[in-house]
Amino acid sequence: MKDALQFQNDLAEALEQRKIWLDRNLLPQLKEEFSLFKASFGSLYQLLLRKGLVQEDPYKNDIKIGELEIPSESPFTDSERIEQMSIRLSNFESQLDFLMTFYQFSVDFLTLDRIKRISGLVKYFNWPQFSVNSQYINTRALAELVNMAKGGNDQLSTGLIVDSIQRLENATKNIFKILKDITDFHRQNYKLEARLRFFDALTLDRNNVFMKKDETMLIIKRKFAETMSDRPFYPELFDELLKENYGAEGETLKSELIKRLSIPEEPKTKKKAEQSFRPILIDSIRSLNGLSHILSDTIIKLDENKLVLDSEQNGFWQKVRQLILKMLNKDLEEVFxxxxxxxxxxxxxxxxxxxxxxxxxxxxxxxxYLASLSSRTSSLMTKLEQASEDQLLSILSKNLEELQKFHRTLSALDEFFKSEVSKENREKIRGIKPEISAIKNAIVKANQKRHEYIAQKEEQEQLKKLGIQDNV
Structure with missing residues (x-):
């Protein structure tokens, strides 16, 4: 019994330290991976919407989500594909929004049940094996839609698709790796709880524990019902407990368990290389990529609004003049x-x-310019990868300044067109407030990253001035 108590104490201490380490190290990484996962899926989904390959779900805002749920995986016919994929992609995006908004990235919150839900959502589409030949209907249908989106000579869209799927694949692998570590913690914590509540106090016949396995499990289940009825019963975990307490290699298994739960040591080096903050800046610049299609859509709306206004302001002879200039390949008159x-x-x-x-x-x-950020092989991305931190900061600042000017001018143009046309034509004017809002949000997010970089850089410089080196 003394040995059992000692192991309980050792295991409890190891689990406590492991929990602290997971919360400090892996959980922030998990949140970052999900941010990347969500952004990559969002880029892909928005592209399919813009190309008209799927439709927005009109009932999306009516759906109330109380807990993470996996969208439907039921089969559908070819004639139902567009409708079903429109609904399922919209639902998938909503579930990701719920995950990022309401889930806490901590060991305590991410229980085994929630990890199961998260895993189901992440593998809803098989990103590592994304193919039209997939055995999974949703993956197969989405791959077919993506192939349709790649059609034609739209190289920018193709680059965005390839890059998004690659990032989704990488994020999926990283997410599952972290979830495995958290799952293992909960499994071992569950086993410790079972030991403390009743398991280590059992007096089972060592000679018959495995020979009469069914009888042994019945005894465990009866005792479990008396002491742990508030928890689900996991037969495989009690099988592990039996091997640890009664198996021939029990002591070895216990020793390996404590070792597996130990905190990984940081590699020791004489001097830590100066931290580079380039990834923060590159991510900030790349985050603006989503605005490429927003700006393109805005141009289309502005052109249509101009036509409406021109139809009111230009008389017959003015229209003839514009037509002649166009036929003669001469520049049209400037419009102010x-x-x-x-x-x-x-x-x-x-x-x-x-x-x-x-x-x-x-x-x-x-x-x-922003569209070229979607492809890692573009000349712009090559330039960014080779740029210094100062150059990257300058590029980011310049882009934000230009976008702020666009935001200001577009807001003014939106009001201008609405106020200049007659009441009869006002309904024909296409508002651009959603696009203006998207530009503002992108500026805010990129600015947050820029301020994060500046703060970390200043802290690093202050430490240097104080003579504090990163020696280990």
């Missing part, structure tokens, strides 16, 4: 709009004469 916006510094309204054609070209140029 008087737009108003609020100066955030002075807090006053300013008026600007906007060259609409030039602004549109700048917007299109920025959309193509």
């Amino acid at each position: 709009y008087d737009i108003e916006y609020l100066d955030p510094v002075l807090g006053t309204t300013k008026t600007e004469k906007l060259d609409f054609g030039a602004f549109r070209l700048e917007l299109d140029k920025k959309a193509r």
